[in-house]
Amino acid sequence: MAANRVGVLFLIFVCGLFLLAVKPEYAEACPQYCRDAExxxxxxxxxxxxxxxxxxxxxxxxxxxxxxxxxx
Incomplete structure (x- = not known):
């Protein structure tokens, strides 16, 4: 039972490190519309x-x- 908790905590820790490493300013959202361009x-x-x-x-x-x- 204690080993499962350690494994879960380790997994949460690794996921947290990954989320901290992601740079959201590099993500670019494209609008889903098309304007009447000439x-x-x-x-x-x-x-x-x-x-x-x-x-x-x-x-x-x-x-x-x-x-x-x-x-x-």
Whole structure:
């Protein structure tokens, strides 16, 4: 019975260490919607538009039909 408790405590300890090692700032959530994008500019080139910044590359700018834009 005591050995089971030690094993469970050890498992909880190891899981706690793992959770402390996880870096949540590296996790990126992608929105599950698609805006009405007209076109996109990446590296100075006009390309077909992506729905949102999750599908575009870093540094790209998406231009939407309502006149707004998003820099990714």
């Amino acid at each position: 076109y996109m500019i990446c590296d100075g080139k006009k390309t077909a538009a992506a729905c949102n910044c999750c599908f575009a590359g870093k540094g790209c700018t998406i231009y939407y039909g309502d006149g707004t834009s998003s820099v990714c």
